[in-house]
Amino acid sequence: MNELRDGIAQIAAAATDAERAAALLACPLSLLMTCESTIRNRLQVARFHEGIRYLETELAALRGFRDETGLPPGGMDVAVVRGRLGRISRGEDPSGQGEA
Numbered sequence: 001m002n003e004l005r006d007g008i009a010q011i012a013a014a015a016t017d018a019e020r021a022a023a024l025l026a027c028p029l030s031l032l033m034t035c036e037s038t039i040r041n042r043l044q045v046a047r048f049h050e051g052i053r054y055l056e057t058e059l060a061a062l063r064g065f066r067d068e069t070g071l072p073p074g075g076m077d078v079a080v081v082r083g084r085l086g087r088i089s090r091g092e093d094p095s096g097q098g099e100a
Helices: 006-013 017-026 029-034 036-045 049-063 075-089
Strands: none
Touching: 006 017, 006 036, 017 049, 017 075, 029 036, 029 049, 036 049, 049 075
């Protein structure tokens, strides 16, 4: 039987969206890229739509052409989804507008 890599195992073992969000934020970006299908599957099974949105946004920025200063595209989009996931990991309202 194949064992899951550490970051994916943490996502798979998470029992709540808060735990999944924390595991995603701690996951190396290289692992998000190389194991995208497995991570996406775990998030879909858990119906964690914010996690899927985060994965798609991070990967789009990583795969996009950089501007003349070396910055990736969608920097603000990445900051927004990271902020939402951070709030979810702390049990807060993802919108930042009040209680979860």
